[in-house]
Amino acid sequence: QAQLVESGGGVVQPGRSLRLSCAGSGLTFSGYALHWVRQAPGKGLDWVAFISHDGSHKYYADSVKGRFTISRDNSNNVFHLQLNSLRAEDTAVYYCARDGQWLGTPSDEYFQHWGQGTLVTVSS
Amino acid sequence: SYVLTQPPSVSVAPGKTARITCGGNTIGSKSVNWYQQKPGQAPVLVIYYDSDRPSGIPERLSGSNSGNTATLTISRVEVGDEADYYCQVWDSSTDQRVFGGGTKLTVL
Numbered sequence: 473q474a475q476l477v478e479s480g481g482g483v484v485q486p487g488r489s490l491r492l493s494c495a496g497s498g499l500t501f502s503g504y505a506l507h508w509v510r511q512a513p514g515k516g517l518d519w520v521a522f523i524s525h526d527g528s529h530k531y532y533a534d535s536v537k538g539r540f541t542i543s544r545d546n547s548n549n550v551f552h553l554q555l556n557s558l559r560a561e562d563t564a565v566y567y568c569a570r571d572g573q574w575l576g577t578p579s580d581e582y583f584q585h586w587g588q589g590t591l592v593t594v595s596s
Numbered sequence: 597s598y599v600l601t602q603p604p605s606v607s608v609a610p611g612k613t614a615r616i617t618c619g620g621n622t623i624g625s626k627s628v629n630w631y632q633q634k635p636g637q638a639p640v641l642v643i644y645y646d647s648d649r650p651s652g653i654p655e656r657l658s659g660s661n662s663g664n665t666a667t668l669t670i671s672r673v674e675v676g677d678e679a680d681y682y683c684q685v686w687d688s689s690t691d692q693r694v695f696g697g698g699t700k701l702t703v704l
Contacts, residue, residue, distance in 0.1 A: 507693065509639075517631070517639065517682050519693040531691045534597070567638055572650075578686045581693075582629040589682035591639055 474499035474585060476568050481590030492553040494587055502546045503583060505571040508553045509591075510564035518564070521553060525575055526554030532584055534564075558594045565589040598687035600696035607702045608673050616699045618666040618683030626685045630659060632699075634679045641667060641679075645667040671702070678703045 476499075480492040492508070508520040521542040522531045530542055539558075544551035555562065572584030601619040608614040618628065630643035636701035641650050646666065670677055683696040684699045 496638070508697075516680075516698040517633075517684075517695040519695060520682075522691075522693065529691075533692060565630055572644065578688070578691065579627055580645075581627075582638070582641060583631070583684070584641055584644075584650070586638040586640070 473488060473497075476570065476585055476587035478566065478568050478587040478590035479544055481566065481592045483593045483595060485596050486559060486594055490555045490558065490592060492555065492566055492568075492590060492592070494551050494553075496549045496570070499570065499585060501544065501549050501570060502552060503574045505546075505573075505576065505578075506542075506544060506551050507569045507571070507583060508540075508542060509583070509586075510569045510592075511567070512561075512564040515564075523551065525573070555592065558592075560594050563594045565591050575594055597690060597692065598685070598694050600679075600683055600685065600694055602696040602699045604697070605700045605702065607704055608670075609704045610653075610673055610675060612673055614670040614673050614677070614701055616670075616681050616692075616701065618668070618696050619664055621664060623664055623666050623685065624662045626688075628661050629684045630661065630668045631682045632679045632682065639682065650697060650703065665675040673701075673703055675703050677701060685696065 523542045541554040567589045568587045569583040570585040575582045623625045630637040632642045633639040646661040647659040680698045
């Protein structure tokens with residue numbers, strides 16, 4: 473059964489860092505674009521970051537640019553989100569997601585597979 | 597940045613048809629995806645490429661996209677369709693991905 477499993481969430485003080493990971497089981501990340509999407513409590517979905525299938529392109533939401541870094545390790549079928557300089561407004565459930573198109577382009581993209589989410593709480 | 601506008605809520609009686617809109621500037625020129633999210637669960641893809649359905653998604657769900665509005669249509673609505681629905685596109689001018697604010701579907 474194909475699934476994505478996030479880990480690394482928790483409670484952290486403002487200004488500190490956290491590293492989230494997403495592991496694929498029963499499906500491959502190789503050849504697919506990957507994303508992080510977050511959802512603040514009681515709010516809607518908010519796209520956070522993208523990494524291309526080969527890691528050569530990375531894009532971020534304006535709200536996290538310069539603070540968050542996405543990376544991938546195809547050999548271990550895992551990818552990460554490094555969260556630095558965390559703020560209270562970063563508090564959210566963070567979902568990882570895999571594109572549905574192998575070697576797809578952004579115009580072909582859709583979030584086919586999702587993890588169950590990991591909660592990040594930024595609080596003093 | 598590109599903005600997608602959805603109605604906060606839509607209500608429909610069981611067996612009737614629900615239409616959830618997603619407005620955006622010339623959205624008809626973009627590929628629109630739709631996700632369903634039930635409370636406490638991760639989102640699920642229900643429509644991609646404006647109108648394609650992933651395997652396992654019932655034919656009662658359909659999508660269309662033209663001009664400045666994309667629409668998710670749910671026919672013969674069931675209680676189990678109660679959920680939040682989000683539209684999503686790629687903004688080519690910024691390479692960012694954009695979600696609509698979401699629509700809560702209530703089955704009366």
